[in-house]
Amino acid sequence: MKDILVTGGAGFIGSHFIEYLLQTTELRVTNVDVLTYAGNLRNLDFELPDHRYRFFQEDIHQMSEEVFDRTYDCIVNFAAETHVDRSIEEAEPFLHTNILGTFQLIQKVMEGKARKLLQVSTDEVYGSLDEGEAAFTESHPLMANNPYSASKASADLLVRSYFQTYKLPLLITRCSNNYGPKQHPEKLIPKTIEKAMRNEAIPIYGEGKNIRDWLYVEDHCRAIYSVMQAGQPGEVYNIGGHCEKSNLEIVNMILEYLGKSKTLITFVPDRLGHDFHYAMNWTKVHEALGWEPRVSFEEGIAKTIEWTLEKTMNRN
Numbered sequence: 001m002k003d004i005l006v007t008g009g010a011g012f013i014g015s016h017f018i019e020y021l022l023q024t025t026e027l028r029v030t031n032v033d034v035l036t037y038a039g040n041l042r043n044l045d046f047e048l049p050d051h052r053y054r055f056f057q058e059d060i061h062q063m064s065e066e067v068f069d070r071t072y073d074c075i076v077n078f079a080a081e082t083h084v085d086r087s088i089e090e091a092e093p094f095l096h097t098n099i100l101g102t103f104q105l106i107q108k109v110m111e112g113k114a115r116k117l118l119q120v121s122t123d124e125v126y127g128s129l130d131e132g133e134a135a136f137t138e139s140h141p142l143m144a145n146n147p148y149s150a151s152k153a154s155a156d157l158l159v160r161s162y163f164q165t166y167k168l169p170l171l172i173t174r175c176s177n178n179y180g181p182k183q184h185p186e187k188l189i190p191k192t193i194e195k196a197m198r199n200e201a202i203p204i205y206g207e208g209k210n211i212r213d214w215l216y217v218e219d220h221c222r223a224i225y226s227v228m229q230a231g232q233p234g235e236v237y238n239i240g241g242h243c244e245k246s247n248l249e250i251v252n253m254i255l256e257y258l259g260k261s262k263t264l265i266t267f268v269p270d271r272l273g274h275d276f277h278y279a280m281n282w283t284k285v286h287e288a289l290g291w292e293p294r295v296s297f298e299e300g301i302a303k304t305i306e307w308t309l310e311k312t313m314n315r316n
């Protein structure tokens with residue numbers, strides 16, 4: 001492998017993935033990102049070697065010929081609208097980017113402009129675990145419950161259909177909730193940290209009992225890299241943290257770390273269609289590719305909070 005096209009590389013996970021590729025491999029990276037509200041070139045604040053990195057501010061629906069002056073060994077698709085609450089307010093951008101955008105990338109593989117595509121997806125496509133169900137395996141039915149997860153599930157089905165129909169080399173990873181430095185403050189963990197630092201009310205939806213399975217972003221990037229290198233076309237790989245926590249537990253841990261009062265917690269009306277419980281069974285990726293998470297939640301959350309404190313100090 002020599003050339004990788006990363007879409008959405010100025011976003012949270014995409015930018016960490018580019019950092020991982022540039023620092024641990026000799027691969028050449030092309031980053032295509034349209035820079036919506038969630039993409040920011042400041043996320044790429046590490047050394048970007050000119051001979052191995054280039055950036056195009058373009059939409060994945062209309063990529064220029066310049067981007068395709070080479071044949072990519074793999075496209076890794078991070079370009080997506082990702083925030084569930086926004087999708088509940090306005091679904092259309094989610095359908096446009098997440099479904100039709102993925103379709104455009106599949107076309108690039110069809111046209112021979114890339115040798116394979118890795119679609120970065122989410123555990124949300126499985127819906128919510130039923131009582132008594134321990135974790136999602138890759139064969140769990142797709143039961144998306146909100147417009148965001150429906151758009152990701154639709155993209156996954158498109159990818160599957162192009163593998164089944166044309167035997168195109170397409171793969172899917174589905175990961176649980178990520179956290180780490182540079183995450184957009186609309187998401188639970190960065191939002192809680194920032195609000196706690198400012199002594200502002202921290203909104204918890206419903207009773208705060210909903211459970212997510214948390215994974216530090218660098219562990220996710222390593223998993224994607226393993227699948228990109230050695231995953232089997234047509235396969236789906238679940239990725240998760242074995243780290244199930246309720247939202248209230250998460251918020252309490254952050255408040256404790258920062259030495260802030262629990263009175264900042266403010267219960268607000270629940271998210272519509274709020275999935276109760278996600279947890280991933282990632283035995284397959286572990287057995288096939290030897291991946292497992294390395295960063296404990298205690299370590300990861302400390303790094304994330306310290307990064308946010310430092311960022312805020314530098315801003316002031």
Ligand SMILES: Cc1cn([C@H]2C[C@H](O)[C@@H](COP(=O)(O)OP(=O)(O)O[C@H]3O[C@H](C)C(=O)[C@H](O)[C@H]3O)O2)c(=O)[nH]c1=O
Pocket residue numbers: 082083084085121122123124175176177178186187188189191203204205206208210211212247271
């Ligand atoms: C923003 C916010 C969230 N929450 C609750 C709602 C969820 O139960 C939990 C996490 O919410 P968040 O919006 O951070 O993430 P999810 O809805 O789980 O979805 C995230 O993880 C998956 C895997 C993706 O695929 C999504 O792209 C990603 O956004 O905290 C609150 O209680 N208050 C808040 O202010």
